[in-house]
Each structure stands twice: as structure tokens, then as C-alpha cells.
Amino acid sequence: MIDVYRPVTYNPDMAEIPSAEKVKHSAWFECVRGCGGKYSLKEIMYTCPNCGSLLQVAHDMDSLRSKTPDEWKQLFEERKHSNHWPYGSGVWGKRELVCPVVDDENVVSMYEGESNLFWADRLAKKVGLRDLWIKLCGNSHTGSFKDLGMTVLVSVVKQMISEGAQIKAVACASTGDTSAALASYCAAGDIPSIVFLPKGKVSMEQLIQPIANGALVISLNTDFDGCMNIVKEITKDKEIYLANSMNSLRIEGQKTVAIEMVQQFDWDVPDVVIIPGGNLGNVSALGRGFMMMEDLGLITKRPRIVVAQAESANPLYLAYKTGFKEFHSVTARKTLASAIQIGNPVSVWKAIDILNQFDGVVEQASEQELVDACALADNTGMYTCPHTGVAFAALLKLMKKGVIEKDHKTVVISTAHGLKFSGFKLQYHMNKLKGIESHYANTPVEIDANIDSVKKIIDGHIGGL
Numbered sequence: 001m002i003d004v005y006r007p008v009t010y011n012p013d014m015a016e017i018p019s020a021e022k023v024k025h026s027a028w029f030e031c032v033r034g035c036g037g038k039y040s041l042k043e044i045m046y047t048c049p050n051c052g053s054l055l056q057v058a059h060d061m062d063s064l065r066s067k068t069p070d071e072w073k074q075l076f077e078e079r080k081h082s083n084h085w086p087y088g089s090g091v092w093g094k095r096e097l098v099c100p101v102v103d104d105e106n107v108v109s110m111y112e113g114e115s116n117l118f119w120a121d122r123l124a125k126k127v128g129l130r131d132l133w134i135k136l137c138g139n140s141h142t143g144s145f146k147d148l149g150m151t152v153l154v155s156v157v158k159q160m161i162s163e164g165a166q167i168k169a170v171a172c173a174s175t176g177d178t179s180a181a182l183a184s185y186c187a188a189g190d191i192p193s194i195v196f197l198p199k200g201k202v203s204m205e206q207l208i209q210p211i212a213n214g215a216l217v218i219s220l221n222t223d224f225d226g227c228m229n230i231v232k233e234i235t236k237d238k239e240i241y242l243a244n245s246m247n248s249l250r251i252e253g254q255k256t257v258a259i260e261m262v263q264q265f266d267w268d269v270p271d272v273v274i275i276p277g278g279n280l281g282n283v284s285a286l287g288r289g290f291m292m293m294e295d296l297g298l299i300t301k302r303p304r305i306v307v308a309q310a311e312s313a314n315p316l317y318l319a320y321k322t323g324f325k326e327f328h329s330v331t332a333r334k335t336l337a338s339a340i341q342i343g344n345p346v347s348v349w350k351a352i353d354i355l356n357q358f359d360g361v362v363e364q365a366s367e368q369e370l371v372d373a374c375a376l377a378d379n380t381g382m383y384t385c386p387h388t389g390v391a392f393a394a395l396l397k398l399m400k401k402g403v404i405e406k407d408h409k410t411v412v413i414s415t416a417h418g419l420k421f422s423g424f425k426l427q428y429h430m431n432k433l434k435g436i437e438s439h440y441a442n443t444p445v446e447i448d449a450n451i452d453s454v455k456k457i458i459d460g461h462i463g464g465l
């Protein structure tokens with residue numbers, strides 16, 4: 001047995017929490033198409049053995065319904081920001097709804113989630129909305145929402161290893177943020193990791209993260225979709241566990257973003273949620289989070305879900321234009337929103353299924369639109385990653401089209417921390433982005449350290465002081 005020490009701050013109000021664990025809820029993998037089999041979450045499998053479709057995690061909802069909605073809400077409130085391992089994590093604070101098969105000592109968590117949801121009043125006024133909120137998922141351990149799913153996947157792997165499974169390493173293909181999260185969580189859990197990155201297509205910060213965390217970093221001369229093909233082959237060897245979002249354990253962790261957001265609104269549901277989409281796991285997760293809350297009676301309405309794609313990698317947008325009658329993968333072209341530069345999204349059918357149930361909309365943004373949207377938001381105090389820029393640009397376009405109206409309470413899911421993508425911002429403000437006009441450039445002024453020249457510059461910029 002592994003012996004771990006975890007600091008526990010004693011809080012008499014928390015004394016009840018461990019007993020909540022006495023009720024064991026169960027969950028299993030099943031085919032998204034309903035082929036019928038039930039498989040253990042500790043089984044090494046990613047697709048249905050019968051039809052080859054993706055799997056999803058199913059929960060014993062009857063058992064979960066043994067608590068009333070108010071009891072769930074109270075439990076989640078008590079766990080919020082707690083130091084009682086592992087409940088301070090936004091994901092493990094909802095563990096019964098996420099993954100009930102991991103023992104406390106096998107949870108690998110860096111207290112991800114519980115990210116801020118803030119009222120973006122100045123940006124709202126600029127774009128003409130009454131009530132705009134930003135869910136800042138990039139304020140997490142490795143700087144993106146990928147932490148929410150990775151804590152679950154790596155914890156299940158640790159549980160499996162503790163029960164004797166032969167797993168030598170965990171591997172993923174990545175557009176940069178998945179690999180950062182995988183490398184970090186594997187390092188924390190003492191499990192080797194392998195990451196496949198498309199050469200030259202991730203930011204410097206994203207590249208250095210898995211290197212620093214000791215992963216085997218393999219840079220391939222291809223794009224994300226090419227890396228995905230390689231990792232699928234490599235993980236046919238069951239001793240190398242696959243960590244891409246086709247592994248639905250990650251979706252379970254990521255779905256807590258919906259629950260957390262609604263909890264932060266005192267269990268009120270917004271009208272519209274906008275989310276940037278690439279491989280489309282996250283929008284599937286978002287929808288699942290809302291459905292599960294509805295199923296447990298925690299909420300009674302659904303938001304409208306908007307997926308925002310880069311015009312250079314827009315297969316879902318094109319499918320949306322056909323009313324989802326057709327889907328064709330595309331070859332993704334280069335985009336500054338590099339984490340969503342994906343032409344053949346693995347979770348496309350899960351995403352379409354969710355969009356059909358959430359009055360879904362798909363919008364796209366050009367490179368010019370996404371950089372300008374970033375600059376506009378940054379000018380109100382944010383520091384947006386390019387994917388969040390795609391979401392903001394979609395918001396502006398949908399307001400113009402009248403799809404999102406002034407009174408709609410709208411949440412934009414910001415998927416990564418802007419500091420992982422400073423390179424493109426610097427180029428934008430220096431007017432150096434090829435093919436882009438820097439409409440909101442704020443170029444730093446370089447002059448001699450002479451008081452008169454400095455005064456002249458200030459007068460010209462701010463007006464007479």
C-alpha cells in the first residue's frame with residue numbers, strides 16, 4: 001500500500017464529510033451508441049468493442065438520486081475551497097458525480113478548478129450586453145481547463161497501477177495544453193508520460209511545460225491530426241495508456257465546469273454559454289454537466305450553447321451550416337488559435353448530440369476577428385488567449401446577427417491563461433503579425449531618458465495633465 005500524508009485542516013463543520021463516502025455510487029463505460037455492454041472504468045479501452053464508437057462514462061443515477069437536490073448543493077458548498085483532501089479541488093469536490101472508483105490516496109490533484117467567474121462589465125458595455133461573465137478556466141494549475149480532465153484520468157491510472165495493472169506510461173497527442181496537463185499530473189503521481197506535439201505548432205510556454213515536468217517529448221513533423229494517428233497506433237500496446245479526450249474519463253472531469261459555474265451563480269443557469277471548440281471534447285463535457293444537474297434536479301433549465309471555431313479549422317461550423325446533416329473533416333490551416341487547429345475532431349458526434357439538445361449554435365472567427373477581439377477584451381483588463389478571442393469574436397458576430405440579445409445573461413468560457421500565448425500579443429502590438437492589421441495596437445514608446453521628451457509624449461498621449 002502507498003502511504004501518503006496529506007495536510008488536513010480540522011474544521012468541525014467538515015466532520016460530516018467523510019461519511020458521505022460511505023454511500024458508494026457506481027459508474028462504468030458504455031458505448032455512446034447504446035450497444036449495451038458495461039465495462040469497468042479500470043478497463044484499458046477507449047472505443048466500443050462492438051461498433052468502434054467512442055465510449056462514455058455512465059453513472060448509477062438512481063443511486064445518485066438518493067440525495068435530494070438540496071443535499072447535493074449543501075455538500076458541494078461545504079467542500080468548496082476546503083483543505084480536506086481531496087475536496088478543495090473543483091473536480092474532486094464533485095467526486096460522486098465524476099468518478100467514484102478512485103481511493104483518496106490515489107487521487108492526483110493540484111486543486112484544479114474552482115476558477116473565478118467574473119462579471120465583465122466594461123467589456124459588456126462595449127459590446128452592448130447587460131450581463132457578461134467570464135469563466136476563467138486558465139486560472140488553474142497548468143494554465144488551461146485540461147487540468148479538470150487530466151486529474152481524473154491520471155488518478156484512475158494510479159488506482160489501476162495500485163491494483164496491479166501493467167501500465168508503463170501514459171501518452172497523448174496535443175496542441176499544447178493537454179501535454180502540459182498530462183506531464184504535470186503524471187509527474188505528481190510518479191507515472192511516466194509521453195507527449196506527441198506537432199513541430200512548431202505550439203507556443204514556447206506550452207512546449208517548455210512538459211519538458212520541465214520530465215515527460216518524454218516527441219516533436220513530430222506533422223499537424224495535430226497526424227500526431228493523433230501516431231498515438232492511436234502506439235497505444236494499441238495496452239501498457240501505454242491513452243490520455244486523449246477520446247478517453248471519456250477526461251470528459252467527466254471537464255464537465256464540472258458546468259456544475260461549478262452554476263454553483264457560482266447560486267444555482268442559476270445563464271442564457272448562453274460560449275465555448276471555443278477544437279477536438280470538441282470540452283463542449284461535450286459542458287453539455288453533460290448540465291444534463292447531469294438536470295437529471296439530479298439541481299437545475300430546471302438549459303442554456304443555449306455556442307461553439308466558436310477558428311475559420312481556419314472549422315469542420316463543425318461547416319457541418320452546422322448543413323443543419324448537421326453532413327460532417328466532413330477538413331485539413332486544418334494555420335491559426336493563431338493553435339489549440340483548436342484541428343480538422344478531424346474526435347468527439348464530433350458527441351458534440352453534435354449535445355448541440356442538438358441545447359439549441360446549439362456554431363460561429364467562426366477569422367484571424368483578424370480573433371486578434372481584434374482579444375485586444376478589445378484586453379483593453380478592459382483581461383489577458384485573453386487566442387481561443388478565448390475566437391469566443392469573443394463569435395459573441396460580437398452573434399450579437400450583430402441578433403442571435404444573442406442584449407438581455408441574455410452570457411458566459412464566455414476562457415479556456416487557457418493568456419500568459420501561455422504572449423508571443424502573438426507582442427507581435428500584434430508591435431504590428432508584426434503577417435496579414436493582420438493591428439487595429440488596437442498599443443506600441444511601447446522608446447525614447448531617450450530626457451524629461452522634456454517624456455513630457456511631450458505624455459501630453460500627446462493622455463492630453464495636457
Ligand SMILES: *Cc1c(COP(=O)(O)O)cnc(C)c1O
Nearest residue numbers: 177278279280281282339415416
Ligand atoms: C484544448 C483546448 C481547446 C479546445 O477544446 P476541445 O475539447 O479540443 O474542443 C480550446 N482552448 C484551449 C486553450 C485548449 O487548450
Ligand SMILES: [Zn+2]
Nearest residue numbers: 031035048051
Ligand atoms: Zn457500440
